[in-house]
Amino acid sequence: MSSRWTKGLFPKGVYYLSGNEASAEGAIAAGCRFYAGYPITPSSELMERMSFRLGQIGGVFIQMEDEIASVSAVIGASWGGAKAMTATSGPGFSLMQESIGYAAFTETPCVIVDVQRAGPCTGQATRVGSGDVMQAKWGSQGDYQVIALAPWSVQEMYELTIQAFNLSERYRVPAMVMADEAVGHLRENISIGARVSICNRKKQKGGTPFGTAEKDGVPPMPCFGEGARLLVTGSTHDSFGFRKTDDPEAHAKLVERINGKILKNRSRIVETEGYFMEDSEIAVIAYGFTARTSLYAVKRLRKEGVKVGLLRLRTLWPFPEESVVELKERVKKVVVPEMNQGQIAGEVRKFYPGEMISLRQTDGEIIRPEKISKVLTSTG
Amino acid sequence: MVRALEKYIRPGVKVTPFCPGCGHGILMNAILRAIDELKLDMKKLLFVSGIGCAAWIPSPHFNGDTLHTLHGRALAFATGAKLFNPDLRVMVISGDGDLSSIGGNHLIHAARRNIDLKVICANNMIYGMTGGQVASTTPKGSRTSTTGEGNPYRPFDLCKLVGAAGATYVARYSVTQPLALIHAVKKSLLHVGFSFIEVLSPCPTQFGRRNRLDRPEDLIRDLVRRCILEEEAKGLTEEELAERIITGEFSP
Numbered sequence: 001m002s003s004r005w006t007k008g009l010f011p012k013g014v015y016y017l018s019g020n021e022a023s024a025e026g027a028i029a030a031g032c033r034f035y036a037g038y039p040i041t042p043s044s045e046l047m048e049r050m051s052f053r054l055g056q057i058g059g060v061f062i063q064m065e066d067e068i069a070s071v072s073a074v075i076g077a078s079w080g081g082a083k084a085m086t087a088t089s090g091p092g093f094s095l096m097q098e099s100i101g102y103a104a105f106t107e108t109p110c111v112i113v114d115v116q117r118a119g120p121c122t123g124q125a126t127r128v129g130s131g132d133v134m135q136a137k138w139g140s141q142g143d144y145q146v147i148a149l150a151p152w153s154v155q156e157m158y159e160l161t162i163q164a165f166n167l168s169e170r171y172r173v174p175a176m177v178m179a180d181e182a183v184g185h186l187r188e189n190i191s192i193g194a195r196v197s198i199c200n201r202k203k204q205k206g207g208t209p210f211g212t213a214e215k216d217g218v219p220p221m222p223c224f225g226e227g228a229r230l231l232v233t234g235s236t237h238d239s240f241g242f243r244k245t246d247d248p249e250a251h252a253k254l255v256e257r258i259n260g261k262i263l264k265n266r267s268r269i270v271e272t273e274g275y276f277m278e279d280s281e282i283a284v285i286a287y288g289f290t291a292r293t294s295l296y297a298v299k300r301l302r303k304e305g306v307k308v309g310l311l312r313l314r315t316l317w318p319f320p321e322e323s324v325v326e327l328k329e330r331v332k333k334v335v336v337p338e339m340n341q342g343q344i345a346g347e348v349r350k351f352y353p354g355e356m357i358s359l360r361q362t363d364g365e366i367i368r369p370e371k372i373s374k375v376l377t378s379t380g
Numbered sequence: 381m382v383r384a385l386e387k388y389i390r391p392g393v394k395v396t397p398f399c400p401g402c403g404h405g406i407l408m409n410a411i412l413r414a415i416d417e418l419k420l421d422m423k424k425l426l427f428v429s430g431i432g433c434a435a436w437i438p439s440p441h442f443n444g445d446t447l448h449t450l451h452g453r454a455l456a457f458a459t460g461a462k463l464f465n466p467d468l469r470v471m472v473i474s475g476d477g478d479l480s481s482i483g484g485n486h487l488i489h490a491a492r493r494n495i496d497l498k499v500i501c502a503n504n505m506i507y508g509m510t511g512g513q514v515a516s517t518t519p520k521g522s523r524t525s526t527t528g529e530g531n532p533y534r535p536f537d538l539c540k541l542v543g544a545a546g547a548t549y550v551a552r553y554s555v556t557q558p559l560a561l562i563h564a565v566k567k568s569l570l571h572v573g574f575s576f577i578e579v580l581s582p583c584p585t586q587f588g589r590r591n592r593l594d595r596p597e598d599l600i601r602d603l604v605r606r607c608i609l610e611e612e613a614k615g616l617t618e619e620e621l622a623e624r625i626i627t628g629e630f631s632p
Contacts, residue, residue: 064489065485069489072453077461079461224445234449242440
């Protein structure tokens with residue numbers, strides 16, 4: 001990724017922050033200067049922190065009338081030249097979906113932090129869940145791609161928020177930080193460095209904003225007021241932005257490109273981490289807070305000599321299929337613990353033909369390490 | 381004069397998409413004349429629209445920045461663009477269904493904030509693009525494709541609604557009053573704060589033919605007859621007033 005290092009706005013040091021607060025700091029470090037949001041548990045602290053932090057540094061904060069308006073204002077601001085974001089939880093995330101589709105189709109960089117709670121519907125607002133991970137990918141109509149990251153610590157709430165901004169600007173795509181209540185409300189020490197790696201959107205005078213001959217499929221992006229006389233529309237459009245509402249070729253070309261620019265660059269986007277994977281016979285595949293309790297279980301079992309490992313998905317979308325395919329040769333079995341009814345297990349199933357156990361838990365609680373250990377030992 | 385306005389039209393755009401007899405072309409003309417008379421730079425103008433016939437007035441025709449958004453959300457998108465980039469003059473052009481029905485909440489909140497947006501609501505009293513369904517602005521008793529027996533509900537008085545919500549410049553004109561309309565658009569462009577102009581625009585295709593106003597001129601005549609100024613309304617009985625549409629400025 002072409003990026004540059006800049007001096008962070010938060011003095012270097014070790015801080016005791018909540019995940020939501022750390023995400024706000026990550027956004028500011030990444031260059032976010034516009035926030036529009038609507039209160040919702042368990043994400044509200046993020047918005048509260050942005051309200052005063054953006055005030056301090058001359059950014060724009062607005063509390064909108066609902067989540068639809070929030071993400072719409074974010075898209076408007078992004079075309080106005082801002083690095084812009086919003087944060088929400090399940091019910092608000094549902095309301096945002098149409099505009100997320102708009103952002104994907106008009107290739108608008110924006111960041112959405114979803115601090116997931118126990119759904120469906122209003123569910124349990126203060127309890128944890130991972131029920132939105134499929135919605136992140138498939139929430140709006142039609143075929144499009146997004147980038148979604150899954151932090152497992154307060155440190156990563158900071159880092160992956162920066163990463164989400166960088167990827168969003170680099171690929172002109174909505175990027176999501178799929179946090180959960182546990183990591184959003186968790187407080188722990190994080191260390192903030194003096195410098196941050198930043199990626200800004202590509203500009204090119206006279207370039208076509210919705211089509212490109214370049215291999216990466218990402219066109220340059222002018223913004224309002226620069227004299228580009230932009231034509232931005234959520235209808236099918238050609239490379240200049242002219243509406244093409246009944247041209248089959250234009251539609252196919254655009255849909256293929258907005259999908260292709262993410263999928264073809266998957267190897268540059270996707271990040272996973274392996275723990276004790278060298279000689280593992282069983283692999284746990286986990287993400288978000290569940291990866292944390294999984295690692296605890298794995299470490300315990302390792303002490304007892306059980307050959308288990310953890311594959312942690314830092315990226316959920318595009319799905320890290322290469323990392324999963326690779327497991328076929330290496331392990332006898334995979335276990336996928338999730339705070340939902342097996343949403344990512346379904347994806348794993350697509351790419352891992354062997355034995356898979358989907359450990360599902362939807363009681364609004366984190367999945368305890370003992371429960372994961374039990375599954376690992378009783379089957380291994 | 382008409383050729384003089386050509387510079388405001390995006391190169392490559394040849395014909396308007398509007399039906400014969402539609403009032404949106406007149407409204408488009410009025411907006412461009414107001415911009416021309418004020419000698420505003422199109423490069424510093426952003427036109428935001430939602431979904432519907434009226435949303436196609438600026439997009440793609442106007443040769444400035446245009447943002448053609450989702451149904452009902454034009455004001456929310458415009459709010460973000462204006463707040464981050466206050467040097468832009470941001471005009472929102474959309475229909476009655478878009479702004480007052482699906483986007484009604486954004487409308488009252490944008491008015492409450494008195495954010496500097498120039499809203500032009502093209503009111504044809506019906507959902508034109510989708511085939512003539514009843515709108516929140518359809519007069520009581522009017523026939524639409526979803527109210528075959530006549531609309532049983534009262535319409536919104538959009539100017540009262542937006543004025544009560546806090547807009548600081550509010551006006552209503554019909555496309556049959558083009559000079560007053562141009563004047564109002566100019567005032568709105570110079571106004572600092574939330575301005576709202578409701579523009580009555582005939583829809584012969586969807587509204588007229590279902591309501592015994594089949595020919596375009598029937599609708600135009602009907603608007604000419606019904607649109608009166610506040611002063612003219614004073615001497616009229618309640619019965620006479622029921623049919624009339626009060627036009628003019630309603631600024632607080």
